[in-house]
Amino acid sequence: MAMKIVSQILGLFLILALASPFALAATYKYQDESGNTVYSQKPPENPDTPYEILEGITSGAKAGSSSPSSSNGASAPPTPDPQQDEEQNDIAAQEEQQAEKIREKNCEAAKKNLEIYTVYRRVRNDEGVVERVDENERQQKIEEAKQAIQDFCD
Numbered sequence: 001m002a003m004k005i006v007s008q009i010l011g012l013f014l015i016l017a018l019a020s021p022f023a024l025a026a027t028y029k030y031q032d033e034s035g036n037t038v039y040s041q042k043p044p045e046n047p048d049t050p051y052e053i054l055e056g057i058t059s060g061a062k063a064g065s066s067s068p069s070s071s072n073g074a075s076a077p078p079t080p081d082p083q084q085d086e087e088q089n090d091i092a093a094q095e096e097q098q099a100e101k102i103r104e105k106n107c108e109a110a111k112k113n114l115e116i117y118t119v120y121r122r123v124r125n126d127e128g129v130v131e132r133v134d135e136n137e138r139q140q141k142i143e144e145a146k147q148a149i150q151d152f153c154d
Contacts, residue, residue, distance in 0.1 A: 027054040103152050110148035117141040 030044045030051035031037055038044070044051055116123060122132050133141070 029054050106148065107153040110145050110152055114142060114145035114149065117145060
């Protein structure tokens with residue numbers, strides 16, 4: 001019994017020892033030709049493409065710097081620019097504001113839909129023609145509106 005536990009522990013250590021080089025692999029972040037952000041365990045193929053190392057250690061280099069023994073001739077990533085960080089924060093804040101506006105519009109639409117399907121038995125279809133809604137569809141639309149209110153309204 002004790003021998004079985006010892007062999008399991010040794011097996012676990014062996015697995016960890018074999019997996020540790022992969023855990024230390026660097027993650028490279030760069031933009032491709034299309035402007036898309038790419039995360040990879042290999043640096044970009046084009047040596048002129050700037051990149052940054054996000055984590056891990058390669059060839060004795062510290063995380064956040066490129067390896068001096070890099071075979072692709074890539075230069076060290078630029079030092080963080082406070083102005084660029086501020087611009088990115090501003091962009092993120094603008095995107096958050098836009099998302100909040102969309103959320104508010106969705107909330108208003110959901111409330112309006114709930115009111116329409118609760119109060120009225122006839123609604124305009126996509127062509128603008130007023131038509132009567134059967135009770136099953138009406139109840140389904142009321143439930144959808146209630147769910148949308150839960151999703152989009154505070």
